[in-house]
Amino acid sequence: MMSRSKSVFVPALSIIALAGLLTGCGDSAEEATGPDAPVELTYVGYGGDGQAAQIEAWQKSYTGDNPNVSFINTSPPDVAQVKAQVESGAVQWDVMAVAPYAAEQNCGTLFEKLDLSSVDQKDLVPGTVGECYIGNWINATPMAYRTDAFPDGKGPKTVADFFDTDAFPGKRGMVTNLQNGILEYALTADGVEPDKMYPLDVDRALGKLDSIRDDTTFAPNVGALQQAVSADQVDIFFLPDSRLVPLLKENDDITIVWDVTVTSLNAFAVPLGSAKKDAVVDFVSSVVEPGPAAKISELLGVSPVNTAAEPKLDEYTSQVEVNGKVNTGETILQDVDWYAKNFNEASTKVTTWLAG
Secondary structure, three states, X not given: OOOOOOOOOOOHHHHHHHHHHHHOOOHHHHHHOOXXXXXXXXXXXXXXXXXXXXXXXXXXXHHHHOOOEEEEEEOOOOHHHHHHHHHHOOOOOOEEEEOHHHHHHOEOOOEOOOOOOOOOOOOEOOOOEOOOOEEEEEEEEEEEEEHHHOXXXXXXXXXXXXXXXXOOOOOEEEEOOHHHOHHHHHHHHOOOOHHHOOOOOHHXXXXXXXXXXXXXXXXXXXXXXXXXXXXXXXXXXXXXXXHHHHHHHOOOOEEEEEEEEEEEEEEEEOEOOOOOHHHHHHHHHHHOOHHHHHHHHHHHOOEOOEOOOOOOOOOOHHHHOOOOOOOOOEEEEOOHXXXXXXXXXXXXXXXXXXXX
């Protein structure tokens, strides 16, 4: 049976003591290391409704097929915490939600290199499998606006309109996390075509953002911006699909704009030194199969990494289906390789700009 979500770790001393007991039990020791031996995986996600959906879509189905496996759930994922665990030789996390570029930046130093040769990649979105990560879903961050702020179909129609404060006055909202497309959207509004986006011209993007600085709430995370939208504190905004769905369910009157939409890959990685690497690889490999990939899409509205997945979307999740008929515009999938090489420099420039 899957363990309840909790954030308390088993002390290292207890693990050592348990190992000593097992090695002193003769045949029991062999049984404890066999394929059916109990395995408890510490799973680190972003918490909230998103992690609850991951438990439902991925963990329950996996433990149903593998009753010897259970999960301890905790949050939030933090590369700095992984670094502290690895450097101290006391790695407590086994599988962690991560941006793929962070996994690639720290591949072999903070995160394990993974043998994912058994994963059938035929139907997977390109880039789903990396040296130190495997993707689990694709987030879209479309533009949207409060319909009451722009009634009678007079709302913005393009990303360029977001940056036109004269024609479309009102408070803007953007998330400063680079995964949510702050740089790509600025460059799109400045005339860069989707197929010419990379390498990103960060300075040009910041120059374009200067034009809306005084009219924009730059939120530190998606949760903060979601709350601002719910409280009618912003009129036009870029918000991930999984955060738009609850707003739609709460009857917030918002209109989603499908012009150019930035999407990003979310992924799993294994902290370097996890003693349960093989068990984790088996678990994360199951997540990209059509059934689990469809289920997470149904629950959150995210896009599956497996093109063979056939999610049954409801009236809310179907409104944010970036790969569906509702999207009449173009899509940019963020370039993992570019971000792996340039994230630190780009992030520093954005942080400096925000403080300026």
